[in-house]
Amino acid sequence: MPFVSLHRFIACLLLTTFFCVSGWAQAGVVVIVHPSNANAxxxxxxxxxxxxxxxxxPDGNEAIPIDQSDSSPIRAAFTETVLKKNEQQIxxxxxxxxxxxxxxxxxxxxNSSEVKKLVASNPALIGYVDSAEVDDSVKVVAEF
Known part of the structure; x- marks a missing residue:
């Protein structure tokens, strides 16, 4: 009987470690615009x-959204978190x-670096990227 309890303990410990590490590895999604865009x-x-x-x-200027490729994990996170849909629904x-x-x-x-480059060069664009990609070339308007 103690052997089974030890196995359960180790299994729980491994699962807990896996979920903690995968949470650290997962970056956040941020929505970005050109730095000159003053909209909230x-x-x-x-x-x-x-x-x-x-x-x-909101100020009336044209807004052109840019998506990431279908295979992007950031796209999947954005679609589920912000659009409240899964990939099939979208x-x-x-x-x-x-x-x-x-x-x-x-x-x-x-991917995120391509979206960031495009948004940084055009005030009409809005996109989303991995939070680790953000620098002064873009402005973050929301974090998820």
Whole structure:
């Protein structure tokens, strides 16, 4: 009997360690804009922009969302956390929007560093990146 308890203890210890380490390894997702953009954005504003329900920043200037590639773990985190959808739901949503002529999905680029580079060069763009990618070339408007 003590052998079984020791096995359970070790198994629990390993699982706890795994979840702690995987939590440390997972970076946060931040939404970024050009440094000149003075707009404050709520999670709802961000969601509406990335779902094509809104096309401008609160100040009236054009807002162009940029997505990351389908294989990006940051995209998966953003989609679930901010858009409250899984990858299949977001694909279905955009298929319906395209079919009915109500909108097109944001342009998808490779990864966080590519999104950051594009956003830093264009005040109309809004994107999301791994929080570890942020520097002075962009402005963080939300953290998730």
């Amino acid at each position: 954005l709520s999670a709802t504003d961000i969601s509406r922009l990335f779902l094509g329900k809104k096309r401008s920043f 694909k279905s949503y955009w298929a319906q929007q395209l079919f009915t002529g109500k909108g097109t999905p944001p342009k998808a680029v490779g």
